[in-house]
Amino acid sequence: MVANERGQLLLIGGIAVAIVVFSTILFAHSLAVTDGITTTGSAETIERSADREASVERDLGRLAAETRGDDLDGFEERYENALRNYTETHNRVVGGSSGVYLNAKLNESASLGTEVNQTNPPAQFKKPTGGGGAEWTLAENTTQISVFKIAFIDLNGPGNRPTTISVENATSEWTMALDRASPGSSKKQVQVNGGDVTGCSGAASRSVNITLYLHNGTCLTDSTSVTFVPFTDQLKGPYNITIKKGSKSIVQYRVAAIGTFPRSNYASPVARVNYPVIPAVDTTYDTPSASYNRTVLVEVDDG
Known part of the structure; x- marks a missing residue:
């Protein structure tokens, strides 16, 4: 029992150290920007503040x-x-040297x-509010998609539509x-733009789990991981997303994006909630000369 608890503490400690190390690496960049400017007048003070804030905002992204x-x-x-x-x-690195907290x-x-x-x-x-068996709109005018994930659980009903x-x-x-x-098969198949995604379907039995990440072109099954051309490589946004013949499959799905998700199309058990695709961060700066607050929209740096 003691050994197990010690192992958990070591794991938690390791994660904490990793986060601190990552934060310190970010500050190496921040300090390189701010320490290169000397404050000799009000114009330079403003410039120094602007550079400091821009550096912090990049780090937040x-x-x-x-x-x-x-992972949402x-x-x-x-x-x-x-x-x-x-x-x-x-506050330990910058605050201790410049008095900026x-x-x-x-x-x-x-x-x-x-x-x-x-x-x-x-x-x-299918459309969560009912109807839309032939076609329904999942989202319109989407411009930034953090996650578009579908778990293809099972086929539904006869036919090959x-x-x-x-x-x-x-x-x-x-x-x-x-x-x-x-036609008539119980095996699942995934096609992109009319072509089979090799390794993601065909040989997969009905019981094999297939998880699809449409925004980055990844297919995961119980035994393989393969890629396909994602829509983000083929098309520029904004995007309209439509589901056709949704009654023919059993799925789980999750989409997070900037765009319009028509409220009239969503009802329990499908959740429609706010999600910080572009997070807003309240920042407060305490400097030797002033204190001020800003709320910034953080562009997430995926590069």
Whole structure:
């Protein structure tokens, strides 16, 4: 029991050290910007403040990318923890040398973005409010998609008419079909733009789990990980996302993006909630000459 608890403490300690090290690396960049400017007058003081804030905002974007990845679950809590660690490191390194202290907190109500998810239980890929069996709109005018994830759980009903996910811009269309491997087959098949995604379908039995990340072109099965051309490589936004023949498949799905998710299309058990695709962060600066507050929209740096 004691050994197990010690192991857990070591793991937690290791994670904490990793976060502090990452924060310190970010500050090496921040200090390189701010320490190169000397304060000899009001104009230079303003310039120094602007450079400092720009550097901090870049760091906040990198922190958001590191803590989010492709996992929406718990992102807000992870990012809040990262902001606390970043603030502590800033105040120890920068505050101790220049007297400039920072406080940064996630402002969820001012953040931009929407999430919709049908994760429990799996269900037909139909319009949640009813109807739309032939076609319904999942989202319109989406410009920044953090996650577009579909778990293809099972086929539904006879016939060979697949569920199709259509992503369109003003001039072109990208499609993904959730289908049978052949007429009458119980095996699942995934096609992108009419072509089979090799390794993601065909040989897969009905019981094999297939998880698809449409925004980055990844297919995961029980035994393989393969890639396909994502719509983000083929099309430029904004995107309209339409589901056709959704009754022919049983799925779980999760989408988080900047865009319009028509309220009239969503109802329980599908959740439609605010999600910080572009997080807003309240920043407070305490300097030797003044204290001031700003709320900034953080562009997540995925590079």
